[in-house]
Amino acid sequence: MVASVTTEPESSTRRSMATELTIGDPALADRLARGMDASEKRLRAVAAEALDPGVADIAGHLLASGGKRLRPLLALLGAEFGERDPSAAVAAAALAELVHVASLYHDDVMDQARTRRGVPSANARWGNSTAVLAGNWLLSKAAQLSSELGPEAIRLQSDATHRLVMGQVRELIGPSGDDDPLSHYFAVVAGKSAALIAMALQLGAVRTGAPERVVEALAEYGEHLGIAFQVADDILDITSSSEVSGKEQGKDLAIGVASLPVLLALAAERPEADELRTLLNAAATARTVATVAPEGAGLPRAVALLDRCGALSEARAVMHARLLRARTALNGLPHGPATRALHALCDFVAHRDH
Structure with missing residues (x-):
């Protein structure tokens, strides 16, 4: 059926x-x-x-x-x-x-x-x-x-x-030894999230004969909105229950994936970095050996470390900076209800991580 x-x-x-x-x-x-x-x-x-x-x-x-x-x-x-x-x-x-x-x-x-x-x-x-x-x-x-x-x-x-x-x-491959982990993260997000959001906007505009400059502005808006959307997702993975996000809480942490808050915490080499790195490595090892990581293994402690060191706040700042760039791209669009709706979507993303 x-x-x-x-x-x-x-x-x-x-x-x-x-x-x-x-x-x-x-x-x-x-x-x-x-x-x-x-x-x-x-x-x-x-x-x-x-x-x-x-x-x-x-x-x-x-x-x-x-x-x-x-x-x-x-x-x-x-x-x-x-x-x-x-x-x-x-x-x-x-x-x-x-x-x-x-x-x-x-x-x-x-x-x-x-x-x-x-x-x-x-x-x-x-x-x-x-x-x-x-x-x-x-x-x-x-x-x-x-x-x-x-x-x-x-x-x-x-x-x-x-x-x-x-x-x-x-x-899947991860950053090479010479790659900056943050640059690698944004390259991944641009491909996996931003590309599809920009494509959707462009496809709709092309189907109705929108001017090329409008299609380009929508593409730029979509790129920045897509990255902001993924950053909000990263924050939700850490802070929200499964009922709110629709996915397993702490899924990225549980399998040792370095999301933006984690990368920010590790990049600054804060006092919490070594313990956080140990927790992530343990989670990744457990997942590899047992296929499924132990429920909640180290998760509460990792969340507390990310919050205490300020990485979650920094990730939110990155998200808002991308949303500002998305809003700036909308300056190239004619004023009207559709443009206002795209501004409203920025507001929606800004409040997703709560």
């Missing part, structure tokens, strides 16, 4: 997000909500294209689990800057989500994650090989969809997918 890709509560959540970003403009809120619903139908149709019911079930697993659908929303907002009907961007919105969800399958294998969006991860349920193939299948469907949208959509999707894969490879 093909997994259902949307439920009424999830649809209401997405509509609520669109409404929050468009306060004072019910017409835009309604267009976005209708576009989101239409993109969900397109995603459901993609899952149904798998002739094998098992493939459909696995490939539709994370699509069915919902999520904020940020990237489809961004594609629809980008479409507001063109001359054609924004509904022309519905397929672009679905395309953006397909690439994103495919990346989640691969990320969960790399991280050995057990849950995603409040449900068992595909790798936990079906195994690593199956999860990787499901992600690949979704990428192949994204490529097919981009071919229907024209040469520019093909270019944007292929460029973003290339950057995504390179970001995943860089993360």
